[in-house]
Amino acid sequence: MSVKPSSGSSPLEGPTAVPDDDFGEIHNWTELLYFFNHTLSECHVELSEDTKRVVLFVLYLAIFVVGLVENLLVICVNWRHPSRAGLLNLYILNMAIADLGIVLSLPVWMLEVTLDYTWLWGSFFCRFTHYFYFANMYSSIFFLTCLSVDRYVTFTNASPFWQRHQHRVRRAMCAGVWLLSAIIPLPEVVHIQLVEGSEPMCLFMAPFETYSTWSLVVALSTTVLGFLLPFPLIAVFNVLMACRLRRQGQPEGRRHCLLVCAYIAVFVICWLPYHVTLLLLTLHGTHVSLHCYLAHLLYFFYDVIDCFSMLHCVANPILYNFLSSSFRGRLLSVVVRYLPKDQARVGARASSSSFTQHSIIITKESNLPTAAEPHPHPILNFQTPSLPPNLHSTIA
Template sequence: MSVTASMESSPSKGVTAEPDYDIGEIHNWTELLNFFNHTLSECHVELSESTKRVVLFVLYLAIFVVGLVENLLVICVNWRHSGRAGLLSLYILNMAIADLGIVLSLPVWMLEVTLDYTWLWGSFSCRFAHYFYFANMYSSIFFLVCLSIDRYITLTNASPSWQRHQHRVRRAVCAGVWVLSAIIPLPEVAHMQLVESSEPMCLFMAPFETFSTWALVVTLSATILGFLLPFALIAVFNVLTACRLRRAARPEGRRHCLLMCAYITVFAICWLPYHTTLLLLTLYGTHISLHCYLVHLLYFFFDVIDCFSMLHCVINPILYNFLSPSFRGRLLSAVVHYLPKVQAGAGRRASSSSSSTQHSIVITKEGAQPITAGPHHHPSLDFQAPSTSPISTAQSLTSS
């Protein structure tokens, strides 16, 4: 069993080399570090670690800058309109907070990669940084699941009981998601340790005798709870919602269906390579055999694949917010609200009457949105797809 394979289950990457002797022979930290640094003897692959570090630094920086701006905008707009926005905006707001937490942890991993995986921030931050990342990662994924399930329930359930208690249920679900996400990473984080050698490293260090078991348990739990189960629920409920919309023959049903397919596809693209690579590296040596060239490539590219999985922090705000006409309307309203108010003459007010009319249409659209919806008309179901223009939507909502 490879120690570095299981160690890859955290964002903190260690030495990408595979040992060829038994972990049971290791008795102290020095031998363990030699175990980490032992290279494959069967084959040799020329791969540039310096080039990989530069690529990772650029990717981390780009995700950090774009994700920070996008998620801050989503949080500000949804928080400001939390009382009047769509019924599912609570999940979107919490998902943006979780994605923002992931984005805020990226500078740590970016600097660690630049310093060749040297950890300079002490023992406490070694555990806390990993715990903070994983808790927000699970929260973001679970809120996606809640959003998919709740959207289908709201579309199909018109019972008075659900209409009365839906907001209370959503708040309880969000609180439960945060608590669950805070508990799941504990077994792995409890084994994160700062290993002092020539250079300090933050590593996953389970007991020597049971290391293989711990690594397999941590990896399987991460794959099942962080990908397989959420992906199944997201796929099933989005497909059911799409089928329901197609049967209802709504004008924008086809666009909504395409967008829900995008939800499923993006989740799979972001997380499938990560969990597949992680599982192969964990199983290698004790449960499966892989060609040495493949092992070299998996270890080398795991850091890049891990960084690639964080793209969901950039894509989620676009799919679930910026593609929505209602969100763009709220964003425009928020921008207008914070613009400096200048006392102008009657002529200037007259020249700006057309733009102010457009803003009032957006506000009317939000204000006219009903709190509850019948079984066949759910304007609160924001599928985040381009639909009719704000004017026609506002008029239809106002007339209803």
């Protein structure tokens, strides 16, 4: 949740008159906020703040409930029943933990919006809540990037060195991602303050003399580290993976290509509008001049776009877990384990019957011995025999 750029509604408004066309005569926060109030009000754009608050409350609540359930299930299943994908699922587990951290911060933003951006939790939580969100946001994006790169490298690299050291490399990468994500938000968080006025507000308040520089640096670093660097890596390595699968002419190749397109599309849909809006609002007034109506609309819809970006916490568990038959099988095992004994026996018999049917299919089509061990992903194993074992569940 990046702190919303000053839009005009603030308890710091004052009577100081400021020329509308001269930023050079603005010398303090009161004059700057008055400038925004005065210029934006001239547009006479009638947008309902009450309607926006209701919509935001519903969106935050829906993302919180669905994201909480999904990510808790992903963490529980991958923690208690690791798949044959081995430590490649380590990225998925850590990504789910990061997404869960984002989801747990949503009640704070939900109440803040409902209270018209009044902050009730004190100065410490003003900074800590934003820091907690930023750290988990970067972690989720970086783990997704690592997963995309590692999946392709594992699929194409059969060198003995990689086979021996891949687990150690993944552990080191996960530790590095958490450390890097803990450091990156610090320059922005140190400038977040609780502003006391008629109503306390949690705002980005860099020194006034260098505010435009600080805000531009923070916005650019957020966009570069959160989108411009990860997106090409995610897109390129997923496309390369899809091309490899298509060239092999596997029956599941088309499905994998559609999944790859979904991975890229979801990332773009969630994050591109957010970063474009953030940059435009940061550049407005000091580096570029936006039309009054456009500026007003961007300020009004910034919170909605920011909320919309959090949909990745709901989409990631579906794309990288629930669409995998291996994950669904392990999820069923977890559910059966906590059912009453009578229902558990029924579920176990159904599961055993399902696995027996899969074993028959494998035996019939690939001439394997009838006593072959049931595999949670048998059809994919038969159709893509060249896939390394630790890729079966992550691309299915």
